[in-house]
Amino acid sequence: MKKMIIKGGQRLSGEVTIGGAKNSTVALIPAAILADTPVRFDSVPDILDVHNLMVILESMNVHSTFKDGVMEIDPTQIVESPLPSKAIKSLRASYYFMGSLLGKFNRATVTFPGGDNIGPRPIDQHIKGFKALGATVSESDDTVYISAKDRGLHGAHIFLDVVSVGATINVILAAVKAQGVTTIENAAREPEIIDLATFLNNMGAKVRGAGTDVIRIEGVSELKSTTTHTIIPDRIEAGTYLSLATTVGDGITINNIIPEHLESFTSKMVELGVPLEVDEDKVFVPSTHDLQAIEVNTSPFPGFATDLQQPITPTLLKANGQSIINDHIYPERIKHVLELKKMGADIATENGVIYVNHTDKLVGAEVEAGEIRAGACLMIAGFMAEGTTVITEADNILRGYDNLVKKLTKLGADVSIVPQD
Ligand SMILES: CC(=O)N[C@H]1[C@@H](OP(=O)(O)OP(=O)(O)OC[C@H]2O[C@@H](n3ccc(=O)[nH]c3=O)[C@H](O)[C@@H]2O)O[C@H](CO)[C@@H](O)[C@@H]1O
Ligand SMILES: C=C(OP(=O)(O)O)C(=O)O
Known part of the structure; x- marks a missing residue:
């Protein structure tokens, strides 16, 4: 197993190209x-x-x-x-x-x-x-x-x-x-x-x-x-970078997307107040502020993907008010909640519903990537946090994110993957 080490607090910018799905x-x-x-x-x-x-x-x-x-x-x-x-x-x-x-x-x-x-x-x-x-x-x-x-x-x-x-x-x-x-x-x-x-x-x-x-x-x-x-571009990888760009980006372009595959996700971003600039095969995310809480309900395509429920959560932590997530496909998909709490997030679950409250500050901590998208969520939270975040079981993230360290480093991130003791 491997672990991911993130030094948070930097603003990221530039371009990232999405890989095959x-x-x-x-x-x-x-x-x-x-x-x-x-x-x-x-x-x-x-x-x-x-x-x-x-x-x-x-x-x-x-x-x-x-x-x-x-x-x-x-x-x-x-x-x-x-x-x-x-x-x-x-x-x-x-x-x-x-x-x-x-x-x-x-x-x-x-x-x-x-x-x-x-x-x-x-x-x-x-x-x-x-x-x-x-x-x-x-x-x-x-x-x-x-x-x-x-x-x-x-x-x-x-x-x-x-x-x-x-x-x-x-x-x-x-x-x-x-x-x-x-x-x-x-x-x-x-x-x-x-x-x-x-x-x-x-x-x-x-x-x-x-x-x-x-x-x-x-x-x-x-x-x-x-x-x-x-192979078609990975809409889940694209959604993950969209959330990253919304939380810690100072202008990020995400290349190689099919906008129609991302509509349920981008429409939620627009509802949050993110001024996305969607082009034929790319999207630009400017530096964003003043986000408003939303409700997310997952459902089969063309609905909001369960695989993006956790990656969007860090963006919801930035929004004013309380956001609500209902994962109707996998109601037990809540492995990120306890870990985010360790980082200072104001988030809770009750009867399978996830309540995400505005959180001013996250702090680095040792957290576990219980599964791929929980890991993606914690990774974004790590970039938002003050100090160092160590994500154990990072192989779960590497199951599905192409050239991850290379892509993040190109955006200006301080991130590495090392063997886990
Ligand atoms: C490799 C792959 O493509 N994985 C995706 C695929 O997983 P996967 O194909 O395993 O997911 P499914 O679309 O089959 O599951 C959808 C829902 O149907 C239920 N179900 C499924 C099969 C079955 O025989 N009986 C049954 O009850 C599941 O428990 C779940 O609640 O779709 C999921 C839902 O979009 C995504 O989270 C996964 O990323
Ligand atoms: C659940 C996922 O993958 P898998 O079906 O491969 O476990 C996922 O990609 O979020």
Whole structure:
């Protein structure tokens, strides 16, 4: 494990460029094994999740290289083999190998995934989807066994009981080469799902309706890549830098964004009173003052993302009055609250609601990044605070923030990552 050391109190300025979306990348890499040719991605973020996915690929004799944002994956010599449980447990998205291995071999054996500790994260809807496609599913010893070896996978009509990014993607991965037509109703509409469909369709898949709540997949027998797939920008990383810029920025430009993906977030920033200057693919955040308290309710896309609930919290500490956050997707996602209190924040939770009061001053402290976005929130608080903040368990942050120290240092931050004793 590593820890992050921040010397707070400096004002930051300049430009930062957003990397490829973590939540696209972690679906695209497992999807690559469905291809009958090598595949190539660019704008791949340099994050721990990517390195762990490469370890999982290698265990199946799928060689990959990653340099300067370009990743090449050759799945043509893939063999079925047990997946390394340490790497599987290191991230949530390892569950996409359930769908992609099922689509490839009509069989998948995958240990339950890890990922952020943000409250219960069932996968019943994924399993419901696999079963509807004709697979049998059993669980024992922390492992899920999925098989359609006898009769293969066939198209099906699947209504998801909850809007789930993971279940939507897993069903697409399993159905893309199945016999016949699959329809997913009440599908998640996140931009990362469109990105995955674009990648698959460019290889010959027939996935229609991604980005709406009804997705139709007509199975095809082969998938051949002929182009490089450029991964969409990470809207969560962008939102995190927006909050950083609002709290400690003296003028920061955030490049490589898709404004439409950030609308639920930027509209809240405008409500707070941040005079954002949004351009075609960038946003400028001037030095801001006189913010007003707001209410934030998380919901599936295009609603306010749960992954930005914690990163926006430091901005709410600057606002006049009491802001309220309701995380309807993960009501137990409150790991940042106690840690922020250690830094002097006036913040509390009651019955799953987070109350954020105006706080004049934060002070540096030793705090723990219980999960990725709690860590991002504490990092911003560390820059706002007087003195030094030490964030332990910082690997959780590095799971999903591309070239973090380099980007922050370029903005003028005093930050380093060192081994944790
Ligand atoms: C790798 C990735 O893309 N991770 C994102 C993905 O996680 P993930 O795909 O795991 O999240 P889901 O969209 O599946 O979860 C949404 C809600 O549905 C519930 N649920 C989900 C599946 C299921 O079978 N049964 C069930 O009840 C969950 O507990 C949660 O309350 O979407 C989350 C919600 O936007 C984000 O916070 C994560 O960053
Ligand atoms: C919850 C998150 O990630 P994961 O689903 O990969 O744990 C996140 O990115 O905020």
